[in-house]
Amino acid sequence: MLKLAFEFFEVNEVTLHVARAGDKSGETIVLLHGFPEFWYGWRKQLTFFADHGYQVVAPDQRGYNLSSKPQETEAYTLEKLTADIVALIRQLNSGKVVLIGHDWGGVVAWAIAIHFPDLLHKLVILNMPHPAIMQQHLRSNPRQMFRSWYAAFFQIPVLPEQAAQAFDFKLLEQSMAGTANAGTFSEEDLATYREAWEQPGALTSMINWYRAFKYTKLELDKDITVPTLMLWGKKDAFLGAEMALPSINRCTNGKLLFLDQATHWLHHEEPEKVNQEIIAFLKST
Secondary structure: OOOOEEEEEEEOOEEEEEEEEEOOOOOEEEEEOOOOOOHHHHHHHHHHHHHOOOEEEEEOOOOOOOOOOOOOHHHHOHHHHHHHHHHHHHHHOOOOEEEEEEOHHHHHHHHHHHHOHHHEEEEEEEOOOOHHHHHHHHHHOHHHHHHOHHHHHOOOOOHHHHHHHHHHHHHHHHHHHOOOOOOOOOHHHHHHHHHHHOOOOHHHHHHHHHHHHHHOOOOOOOOEOOOEEEEEEOOOOOOOHHHHHHHHOOEOOEEEEEEOOOOOOHHHHOHHHHHHHHHHHHHOO
């Protein structure tokens, strides 16, 4: 049975709610969730890596679940999202950490690897292209533009929140269960997610990640020097696999592995495979 501790950390003028497991003296792994998840999305990784001697930390990122939810859209720029996790890492450990990010958590992880490589021992990215590759494909790849329709929809005020909340969060449920392999998310899982989405202000804050990206001024068109593993579920309904290879080519020491039968939700669908590949990467020189 996983023994989790829940703590709050004051970082960058907000409070982050954090799930923590494992040996505090062990090497630290920080897990960054994407949309529309929260720490719970990493439960199968928290257990595994804690059992292997790591200190494992999974925050609810800014705007999610029990973490702070500033009201202004500009509070969710990538600069601020990145600064939150940089401050958290510095409070957790005096040494370097392993940073693992999925979806939007992957964007934050890429940004930290670009601007704060000294904080990272290794980087693991799940189904999120290098930001420069993503921006390039959003400009020139019609198929990816179509797949990312929801990002444009999220720019509209109020309506996305109303749509997401309608019929007991049916749209958000479908964005997960409807794009994952059958049986990936149980009714209990979805009930747990609904509880997080029902937190006051959460829906607007979560969607503000998309709205605020246009305000970001961070330089993102840089190569990654941190040793990097990319895992990519090839059946991703949101992000085309054609972006994976160009992304790993932006890493001076990178490895790319495709999971042919997995979707965007690969760490839920094939946790044993994902966990084993990550730990083998962590133990490699």
